[in-house]
Amino acid sequence: MSPGEDGLIGIPFPEHSNELLSHLNDQRRTGLLCDLTLTSHGARYPTHRSVMAAVSLYFRRLFGAEEGGGEGGGGFSVCQLDCVAPDALDALLEFAYTATLTIPSSGMRDVLRGAQLLGIQCVADACRDILGETAEAEGQEVSAGEQRPPQATSERTVEIANVVEKISRRKTDRKKVKKVGLPHNFSPLNPLPASPASHPSPASDSFRSLPPTQPPSPEPEELHPKLGQNGDPRAIREPGRGATLNGEFPHWAKERSLIAHPPPTQNDKLSEDDDMEGLDMMRSSSFPSSVADRGAATSVAGGGRKRKSQTPQQCPVCQKIIHGAGKLPRHMRTHTGEKPFQCSACGVRFTRNDKLKIHMRKHTGERPYTCSHCPARFLHSYDLKNHLSLHSGARPFECPLCHKAFAREDHLQRHRKGHSCLELRTRRPRRGPELGEDGGEKEGSPLSLQAHPSMFHPRSVLEGGGGSGSIGGPSLIFPSGIDRERSLALQALAQLAPQRLASYPELFLRGLEMQGGRDLEREDPGGTRSPALQHDRWADEVEDEEIEEGE
DNA sequence: CTGGGGAGGGGGCCC
DNA sequence: TGGGCCCCCTCCCCA
Numbered sequence: 001m002s003p004g005e006d007g008l009i010g011i012p013f014p015e016h017s018n019e020l021l022s023h024l025n026d027q028r029r030t031g032l033l034c035d036l037t038l039t040s041h042g043a044r045y046p047t048h049r050s051v052m053a054a055v056s057l058y059f060r061r062l063f064g065a066e067e068g069g070g071e072g073g074g075g076f077s078v079c080q081l082d083c084v085a086p087d088a089l090d091a092l093l094e095f096a097y098t099a100t101l102t103i104p105s106s107g108m109r110d111v112l113r114g115a116q117l118l119g120i121q122c123v124a125d126a127c128r129d130i131l132g133e134t135a136e137a138e139g140q141e142v143s144a145g146e147q148r149p150p151q152a153t154s155e156r157t158v159e160i161a162n163v164v165e166k167i168s169r170r171k172t173d174r175k176k177v178k179k180v181g182l183p184h185n186f187s188p189l190n191p192l193p194a195s196p197a198s199h200p201s202p203a204s205d206s207f208r209s210l211p212p213t214q215p216p217s218p219e220p221e222e223l224h225p226k227l228g229q230n231g232d233p234r235a236i237r238e239p240g241r242g243a244t245l246n247g248e249f250p251h252w253a254k255e256r257s258l259i260a261h262p263p264p265t266q267n268d269k270l271s272e273d274d275d276m277e278g279l280d281m282m283r284s285s286s287f288p289s290s291v292a293d294r295g296a297a298t299s300v301a302g303g304g305r306k307r308k309s310q311t312p313q314q315c316p317v318c319q320k321i322i323h324g325a326g327k328l329p330r331h332m333r334t335h336t337g338e339k340p341f342q343c344s345a346c347g348v349r350f351t352r353n354d355k356l357k358i359h360m361r362k363h364t365g366e367r368p369y370t371c372s373h374c375p376a377r378f379l380h381s382y383d384l385k386n387h388l389s390l391h392s393g394a395r396p397f398e399c400p401l402c403h404k405a406f407a408r409e410d411h412l413q414r415h416r417k418g419h420s421c422l423e424l425r426t427r428r429p430r431r432g433p434e435l436g437e438d439g440g441e442k443e444g445s446p447l448s449l450q451a452h453p454s455m456f457h458p459r460s461v462l463e464g465g466g467g468s469g470s471i472g473g474p475s476l477i478f479p480s481g482i483d484r485e486r487s488l489a490l491q492a493l494a495q496l497a498p499q500r501l502a503s504y505p506e507l508f509l510r511g512l513e514m515q516g517g518r519d520l521e522r523e524d525p526g527g528t529r530s531p532a533l534q535h536d537r538w539a540d541e542v543e544d545e546e547i548e549e550g551e
Numbered sequence: 552c553t554g555g556g557g558a559g560g561g562g563g564c565c566c
Numbered sequence: 567t568g569g570g571c572c573c574c575c576t577c578c579c580c581a
Contacts (some may be wrong), residue, residue: 323561411555
């Protein structure tokens with residue numbers, strides 16, 4: 001084999017990053033190999049310097065300067081971050097190790113503040129979106145220029161101190177998970193804005209002058225760091241070795257060009273060409289989002305990354321292969337529960353605008369599907385199709401057990417599931433392995449109910465608890481109170497389409513709220529709802545019946 | 552139990 | 567590549 005580039009084979013291990021992160025999180029929780037302790041108001045958080053440097057621009061700069069500056073080979077072991085509320089720091093650490101940000105709405109501002117201070121851009125962006133705030137609004141006061149001199153340090157620190165006090169007062173409602181309101185400009189038939197820039201809500205007073213971390217944007221409201229070299233005067237270095245949150249914030253602007261990405265816009269794709277050091281790191285710490293991404297990952301080693309075709313794409317949550325360009329975001333909404341399309345008449349919300357369009361027919365009275373044999377009109381084409389079978393008298397769907405015929409396949413399914421012919425059902429154990437071989441003879445018949453070996457069998461991340469194939473891996477730790485699947489979905493969405501985080505409030509809160517109700521009921525943890533599984537089981541039953549008839 | 556309607560979700564086609 | 571539109575399938579609910 002030639003040692004040249006042609007001989008290289010890229011074998012992707014898409015779960016590697018997830019497993020790696022998961023193991024690091026385990027180490028963090030057990031204190032294993034922790035070489036850095038973050039403290040905030042007495043709370044201590046063992047962590048890893050490498051992880052923090054990877055996720056936080058602040059720490060990257062801090063440790064980079066530490067090593068480059070020769071401040072000591074051992075480095076800091078304790079970093080006091082009293083300027084970040086303990087809960088927020090906890091949430092940010094959780095994010096760093098799980099790629100999941102789980103916070104109550106009441107703590108959103110604390111986390112935003114912490115993310116800004118620590119230079120965790122994507123978290124800051126997400127929080128800003130949730131709060132309906134724009135970087136522009138926050139930056140109004142500090143828009144004088146990108147290079148605010150360090151003289152601003154003193155006022156900055158005072159503000160931070162005040163802010164932290166406010167944070168402490170607000171912490172009492174830490175546990176209250178409230179639904180964040182939709183953006184004010186949300187309107188029926190008008191999806192949530194795709195860009196946080198379209199959120200006109202001003203930032204809160206206590207927030208305006210915090211050091212911004214918004215990436216460079218063409219808007220004149222571009223923020224600039226206001227925190228001076230002593231960002232937090234109360235942060236003290238512990239005896240011996242310790243670090244304070246200081247020194248590096250003025251350099252945000254310098255490095256921002258490395259991590260920045262344009263504000264989410266319609267064209268905000270994962271532009272691999274951009275040198276998005278920080279964000280790429282964070283993204284890669286999440287999980288593969290699609291088949292295409294896996295392919296892309298294989299070419300990363302070569303330097304320039306190519307974006308392969310997005311079709312088909314694999315759902316990072318349920319692993320399902322989604323066919324069709326642009327269909328994955330649509331599919332992802334089935335996990336996140338995001339319903340950006342709201343009926344202006346009744347307020348019902350939908351995941352898809354075409355569903356909303358059909359729904360609107362109820363209000364407009366439009367029934368475009370008219371029966372040619374009777375005055376019956378229908379909202380759905382499939383209803384008309386079913387209806388026509390009544391005229392024709394066709395009942396192509398026959399129960400293989402009791403031979404009762406139905407005009408609709410779903411009615412046959414219901415019949416089969418019910419007790420109608422339960423007593424006639426299979427009386428022998430399944431013969432699994434032979435199933436696929438016999439299926440062909442029934443192909444094409446509605447009665448066949450044949451198995452489709454090629455059909456995808458979705459693996460529910462909720463079932464079994466094993467989750468070895470799920471994105472986060474079995475050891476990913478998700479805080480109680482948030483649905484695991486939706487947590488994964490949120491991660492995936494953040495990675496797939498950052499611009500869609502404009503609708504993050506809905507997503508996030510769906511994730512927090514979804515603990516029951518119809519949606520969960522419909523998720524069918526047992527997987528029985530999977531069409532493929534259903535067909536397989538039916539095929540088994542039909543096969544059994546055939547055997548019995550043969551006997 | 553059955554017929555019918557509404558809705559959720561996936562895929563194909565097109566722009 | 568993403569979104570709109572449509573068709574299809576499936577499930578749930580109601581009368």
